[in-house]
Amino acid sequence: MGERAHPLQGYGTRVADPIRLAAVHACGLLDTDPEEPFDRLTRLASMMLDAPLAFLTVVDDRRAFVKSQAGVESQAGVESQAGVESQAGVESQAGLDPVARTDRRRPLAETFCPLVIDAAGPLVVSDTASDTRTRGNPMSATLGVAAWAGYPIFSPDRQIVGVFSVADTHPRPWTARDLTVLETLSEAASGEIALRATLARATELARTLQASLLPPRLPEVPGLDLSARYRPAGTGSQVLGDFFDVFHTGPAGLGVVLGDVAGKGVEAARVTALAHYTIRAAASRSTSPAAILGQLNTALLTQRPDSERFLTAAYLDVRKERSGRRVTLCSAGHTPVLLRRAQGDVRPVGVHGLVLGVFDDADLVDTPIRLRRGDMLLLYTDGVTEARRGREQYGDERLRSLVGALGPVSADRLTAAVEAEVLDFAEGSPHDDIAILALGLPSGPGHR
Template identity: 45%
Template structure:
């Protein structure tokens, strides 16, 4: 018996909204892949999808865990997957055992993709139309937790927010003459606002070199969520932080400002960076925005000791910090913990570190490791960054920042698709 497709799938207004996104038959993009990759990691499923559905097929804009796929391999018949159910109900679909659940057990994708469990939320267009779904797939049956459901709901809203932002930009671009003049003003405002979210200069830390850089994506004039800061927390304790807010624009800037000033307010009150980040998480939840933006961040609190520094570091869904020892060896510093602004308990921890003469600590955003040239999937990656840092012999903090930024830009052939933030702390050789 064939699968009956709900009438809501063929609604003309919905189909027009799907086509208007311009995402059908397009290549993968970091803005969607990052959200899908985060969903796969947080839920532990390994596979996650951003799917758009028109009147004849479902198209995977993002397909994490499926390897390299051509455009033709990223589309399936309407009746193949559960996304048409999301369109009919305009609500979540959580399937613990796909083989026995009557809603999905007869769908071809259950057998073809080896679906044991499936969880998805609808993705909406600017006017609330259901464009498709944001889902994760496990190869074995499982009971989806409240945390899983909450995470997917937030990330689905983030996907919808990205699509709404693009639609707004497309509407603006149709008024070319007006936009050209307004764009120049907006660019200046964006640069001014971006600069206001970063410290005007690195403070002087006795016995320590400090350097940082923010490098925007190619052609970017939007305010982004990448930020860094270094400040005296209290007494002899210093705090270094680098974070990345999901998305761009005024909403991201609001969260960036909230994060930076919350960290500066709470760091003097705590010696534990995980405690500082927990307080930031509470502030983000209290000010949660409708589009579900979230924040990844790494925070280090340290003080002088002997001829160097000692401290603790905590990461919340953020790339590992890297510690280059004077002998050229590189250590990865990372702690458990999920992104901030999504759940009440991000399960953060601390790890201790020491900086001796010649040691360098590097904090960075994922724009560095995910740098790649147009049309290529060869990311700059963690190993290249570690190898590069190992080779930074006798370089001061400024030179390390410049070398990392240049290497990532060269790898992307000058076409960065994401912004980069880099912060380095180095104890000079004695």
């Protein structure tokens, strides 16, 4: 007698629905390595239901991709299509290489998953050989599946992106408790997908918000060399408090500020925004950096009295003179501003005042500096000097040595070199934001 054609050759329209397929690809699980949050769920399913096999499968319109699988002791005829035999004890297949990942792809016609998608609900089969919905499916022979139960996995917008299932090598009735456990674990898988989507949106929002608090580009100022760099901590999923700004304060003046708000998140962003606009407004009425930062201190104490956020900042008022630039500096509890003279010596400049937003009198002092050809000022946040390798910090001395060793380079080369060395020291992504700003006078035509 000829073998009967299995029903998946004519699966319905839900599997190929464009909206569903968009949700499948948006969840970002296709063709990815196993991950512990999903492996934990398949292990639990196998253990709690005493099922030889458990799967979390993502399904598009071409194949079913096994994102996670777990099983118990290897049994005769039970072998994954990936070519990896089930191991003794409950165990996930975490750590598979890309070749094994490719082998975890299965044709739709060799799984029961499309039936769940078409039904838009669970599929429970006690005997796959006798049930007309599953009889003749190659999955029964390939994996030795004699009983199977699967529940849909949903995207945040409730599109079915996959199936959470368990299988047995012998026919068995699935009890009400079995199905409750399976449904709960499938909902947990859907919750993990929703959590990742929320995190991705939050990361994008954080990056957008952070970018809105930084100037899109620095102004072009004839005769002045300017460069700034910003590097968010980690993945950039949180809004932290490093900020900088460079803006004209009249026909002959330039305001330059670099600061660091304590903390992170929405509250830090609010304080950063307050600082940004207060400094610009204050600079339109005064050329004294101490007065400008003093007004910011007052704003922090009066407009956000309940906030525990404080900030450090260094502000420069830059004025053009015949022989160069006259710079007035005020530091409010900030990391030292470094001055590199054209001759190569490097030293901190300015008087170290108190942080802003804590004390009524922040003890702010203006320090005059004259910049001549080849001189450069470097402003930075503590993400530079406090970058860590193990227990060791990058530190002030390393930074000064680097700035001195570079010689008369452009502002852009200086900020790039500092960023590169700090990231190399920290061996990857920084644990704190990094903001770097350099301002100087070109030493000559070949300076850049």
